[in-house]
Structure formats: C-alpha cells, structure tokens
Amino acid sequence: MEKPARLLFLGDIVGDEALTCVENRIPILRKELGLSGVVVNAENAAGGSGLTVSQYQRLRKGGVDLVTLGDHGLKRREIVPLIERGEPISRPANLPSQAPGKAWVETLLACGTPLRVITLLGRAFMKPVDCPFDALDRHLPEICRSPGITLVDLHAEATAEKELLGWYLDGKVSAALGTHTHITTADERILPKGTAYQTDVGMCGSTSGVMGRKPEAILRTTRTGLPESWSLSTGAIALSGALVEVDPITGKALHIQRYREVGQSV
Known part of the structure; x- marks a missing residue:
C-alpha cells in the first residue's frame, strides 16, 4: 500500500484575524503533521460574510490547496471571476444551474494525488436550494471516475440532515465533513464502507464570543427582535477542523481525528 495521504480540513474562517492565523500556521502545520493537502472553508472570512480576492490569494500563498464556500460564499462578488476561471474554489453544487463556475473542483496535491471536492448546502432551516442528494447523483460518477481523494463539504444547519448525507455517501467518497454551525461535534468516525465522517468540524475564529461574533449584539437581537449588525469578537483564535488519512x-x-488549537490574540 502506498503511503497514506494526510489531509487537514479546517472549518469556517470567521474574520480576517482568524484568516491571518490560518495563513501563518499552515506552513508550520504542513511540516509538523506531514500534510499532503490542506482544505479550508473560508465563506465567513470577509468581515464574517464572504471571501475577498486578496484573502483567497493569502490562503493560497500560505499553503492552502483548495477553498470551500457556503451559503455566504458569493456575497463578495469580486470572487466570482476566480470561480469562473477555474481556481480551486468549491462553491455549493446545489445552487441554481446558472451559478458561476463548476459544481465541483479538482486540484493535484504535491504528492501527485488528485483531490476532488464538492460542497453541498443543506435544506433544513436554510434558504431554498436544490436537493443535495440529486446534486450528488449528477456529479459523483464523474468525480469518482479515477483514483484519488474525494472530499464533500456538508454545509448545513441540521445535524440529522448532515448525518443522513454522510450515510448516503459512505463508500462513495473519502470524507464527508460538516461545516456551517461553527460548533465542533464529537462524532468523528470511519463509516462501515470507508468514508470518514464528522457532523461539524467547527470554526477558525475567536473563542470570546458566539460563533466568532460579540455576544452583546446577538443577545439584544434575541431579546428585542430588533435586527442589528453583529460585529466580530476579538481575543484568542481557535483553529478547528479534522485530520483525515486516506489510501490514495x-x-x-483510514483514520480521522478532530483537530483544534487555540493560539494568541492577533
């Protein structure tokens, strides 16, 4: 058997300070953990919503192989031309058919192993989108046409919906890993047919708030019903994700474990 590929997948980056931590740590982690590839969800990087071109370029320069997005991922329109020209940015596959770019993306890791990624939006407690199961049926035959690593980013709110998608994907992909809630779950495991699964890998953001945002404004909105902007919290930044080993x-x-480190304030 060839040497297993080691893939680090980091959850939603919330704000530019968290992105700076990711940018600084990835080169170190690639060496310390012997990583073959790094994938990050960066849909909340730009002030908590979206991703800018400069932020994407910083992540790539820092050693990130591929970036996934979610329901907020296209809010910064400047990123759209990059998606359209085939940069390794995975926007959700179950958006309307006229959405920019491809439904899934592929990149070649430094070890020579192809990495293919497809992102799906959930439908429970989220804005209406196409059926994620139908999207998988359309695209998986082409995605899995040849050996390599296949990762699915399950960007959804409901844990049961993500778990059901995980079971549907078992044996079809290398890993099905959840994002969106920003809260790490403790259910990481290898499903019976060889797919690594975790309901949510957590976030990369401040530990001094609610989902990376200051709690005061969220509390006021919750108690009064009056909307207001939720600013990002400051303080120590946690990087959360999953480390997966795959037979290329x-x-x-072959193995999955939670990954979490808490660093200093930026």
Missing part, C-alpha cells in the same frame, strides 16, 4: 489508491479513509 482506493480513496478509502
């Missing part, structure tokens, strides 16, 4: 020939997951 079979595409089956």
Whole structure:
C-alpha cells in the first residue's frame, strides 16, 4: 500500500484575524503533521460574510490547496471571476444551474494525488436550494471516475440532515465533513464502507464570543427582535477542523481525528 495521504480540513474562517492565523500556521502545520493537502472553508472570512480576492490569494500563498464556500460564499462578488476561471474554489453544487463556475473542483496535491471536492448546502432551516442528494447523483460518477481523494463539504444547519448525507455517501467518497454551525461535534468516525465522517468540524475564529461574533449584539437581537449588525469578537483564535488519512489508491479513509488549537490574540 502506498503511503497514506494526510489531509487537514479546517472549518469556517470567521474574520480576517482568524484568516491571518490560518495563513501563518499552515506552513508550520504542513511540516509538523506531514500534510499532503490542506482544505479550508473560508465563506465567513470577509468581515464574517464572504471571501475577498486578496484573502483567497493569502490562503493560497500560505499553503492552502483548495477553498470551500457556503451559503455566504458569493456575497463578495469580486470572487466570482476566480470561480469562473477555474481556481480551486468549491462553491455549493446545489445552487441554481446558472451559478458561476463548476459544481465541483479538482486540484493535484504535491504528492501527485488528485483531490476532488464538492460542497453541498443543506435544506433544513436554510434558504431554498436544490436537493443535495440529486446534486450528488449528477456529479459523483464523474468525480469518482479515477483514483484519488474525494472530499464533500456538508454545509448545513441540521445535524440529522448532515448525518443522513454522510450515510448516503459512505463508500462513495473519502470524507464527508460538516461545516456551517461553527460548533465542533464529537462524532468523528470511519463509516462501515470507508468514508470518514464528522457532523461539524467547527470554526477558525475567536473563542470570546458566539460563533466568532460579540455576544452583546446577538443577545439584544434575541431579546428585542430588533435586527442589528453583529460585529466580530476579538481575543484568542481557535483553529478547528479534522485530520483525515486516506489510501490514495482506493480513496478509502483510514483514520480521522478532530483537530483544534487555540493560539494568541492577533
């Protein structure tokens, strides 16, 4: 058996300070953890919503192989031309058919292993989108046409919906990892047919707030019903994600573990 590929997947980056931490730590983590590839969800990087071109370029320069997005991912329109020209940015596959770019993306890791990623939006407690199961049925035959690593970003609110998608994907992809809630779950495991699964890998953001934002404004909105902007919290930044080992020939997951580190304030 070839040497397993080691893939680090980091959850939603919330704000530019968190992005700076990711940018600074990835080169170190690639060496310390012997990483073959790094994927990050960066849909909340630009002030908590969206991703700018300069932020994307910083992540790539820092050693990130591929970036995933979610329901806020296209709010910064400047990122759209990059998606359209085929940069390794995975926008949700179950958006309307006229959405920019491809439904899934592929990049070649430094070790020579292809990495293919598809992102799905959930439908429970979220804005209406196309059926994620139908999107998988359309695209998986092409995605899994040859050996490599296949990662699915399950960007959804409801844990049961993500878990159901995980079971549907078991044996079809290397890993099905959840994002969006910003809260790490403790259910990481290898499903019976060889797919690594975790309901939510958490976020990269401040530990001094609610989902990376200051709690005071959220509390006022919750108690009064009056909307207001929620500013990002400051303080120590946590990087949360999952570390997955994959057989590059079979595409089956061999091991998964939660990853979390808490650093200093930026």
